[in-house]
Amino acid sequence: MDFTTGGRLEVRITPSDVGKRVSVRLRIEGGNSGARFTDVVGVLTSWTSGVLCVTRRTGEEVRIAEASLVAGKVVPAAPARRRGPAATAAELDRAAARAWPPVESERLGAWELRAAGGFTRRANSVLPLGDPGVPVEEALRLVTAWYAERGLPAYVQVSTGAEGTQELLAAELAAHGWIQEVSAEIRIAALAPLADLDADVSRVALSQDIDEAWLARYQRSASGEPAPEVLRVLGGGPSVWFATIATAEATSETENESVPAAIGRCVVDGRWAGFTAVETDPRLRRQGLATAVMTALARKALEEGASAAYLQVETDNDGARALYEGMGFTLHHRYHHWRAPHENHR
Template identity: 60%
Template sequence: MDFTAGGRFEVRITPSDVGKRVSVRRIAEIVDGRPVFADAVGVLTSWDEGVLVVTRRDGASVRIAESSLVAGKIVPAAPARRGARAPRATARELQESASRCWPARETARLGGWTLRAAGGFTRRANSVLPLGDPGVPLAEAAARTARWYGDRGLPAYVQVTTGGEDSDETLAQALVGMGWTAEGHALLCTAPLAPIADLPGAEAVRLSREADGGWLDRYHRTGASGDVASKVLGGGPSVWFAAVPADGDPAVTGPAAIGRCVVDGRFASFGAVEVAPDHRRRGLAGAVMAALARKALDEGASGAYLQVETGNEAARALYDSMGFTPHHAYHYQRGPLSAEG
């Protein structure tokens, strides 16, 4: 690999490049007083507390001490093979990606926990992502979490994964024992990307890097959190917004359908797919997904994922028809009201 510029190694990546495909070189060991180098190519999935994690195409992760890094650069994503299966990933990897693709406006670390806040706009951006030991006894971690969110006028939530090797079920049970309650049950579903790109109607969809006023008006979650919502929606490694014009329909204000996709290495995260009531059952949701999937394929992704609430049968039926299958379940544990005051 050619890392050099002017005959010298250069580290040309930073923590802001998390989610991008990179090539890095590090000192693996010292033999007879001389460094032995090792290289890794993959998606930079995290860069925290002096440690980088690069996830290779086969799903294996390489942990690299920042102090051992001697060179690094962003590399173009390899074109995805049409018809390829969705790449394998653990629940943790997908939840980390989902957090990057729906980024909070403020974060704090408590050991292996990441506390996220965004003015109350969605539970995902205003909850703890527990990816390890908090570094203190659980009762203390729960109390600190409640205070952190209480200082921001927010309820305390912890997002927990259920099922599979990355299950947080033990944590969930412990929080229940402390008076926390479960809500917001959902599934994270995955699918190969290429078949979605082949759905009809993509030609009628307009894509943009930014969500305009019409797009935000159509999105039902924006509400009073307009400014914060715009920042969360616009954050992520490679964000695309889709809209289908209403073609002058006087009964529809704004676009007839919208959607959002964030390309994050091997995966594309889909969400905010909504269709105006008078334009439903016309294939517009599929058209939006197809247009976004084509863009994601162009950027090297081969897998897709999305989140859907377990009780939303209509959405689940739609996504089932597109090839999405459940990967894992998750929900939120909400702190007791007395702890929020």
């Protein structure tokens, strides 16, 4: 990175650049080995009392003493993306929200407060795409009260790592004592190559109705009768499709013939096909079942006019990330769920 002017390193950023994407070089004291240097790239989220805070694409906040800066500059808001459909983070976040709708929602300015009886953080968190219409401190107080009335912990879903994402809001949440809990990636791909994968889709049954067999494999409801809000969320969305691969036969190595070997869900919404709930019997993994489910759903989405695909996967799910990488899904941005302080985990 070129930080120089006339051959000299320069700090070309000031506190007025808060909110912009920056690249900085800082000195790290190395003990007997002397000073070392490292670079940090991200959004400058604050600069107060001689300390800078830079939020990386991953959502990690880096605190930097002003005295350690040796160079710095403003850089383009987001790097050019070489693969995958063109899309903004806000477009993807809105599509994903429509594909996983809450049972109840309320507006606070441009923020959407969502609740679904506690079924998943996605359906029970604030989607803060814009201005809440009141100062953030007041907005957070109202949010906490709204969820408390419903017996739920307050969460805010915050995106990072792309143009127009919410690093500044993440910094404000941290300043108010909110706790970042779970992080996930939003990955995207062209739909046609996914539909063209060499996969055996002959065993995949597709339906727009959710049934007991599908729910028996679904991890969040397999332990008992699903609550009504679970069915409302899973069945909600513009055009919802459920995929099932039945277990061939009951053996000592499989659960029973009534529990499917694999399942998946896809919501078609304009040009987007959103994939969720792709699950396989742990004993039957690495046999191409998940690929077959994804391929069959992609072909159906193409029939309905979609051209692009997205999915969400938690950052610590290495197996799923590797699977989707092999299918052509590339990282677009990340999102994080921040929990209000003093809330019990739920």
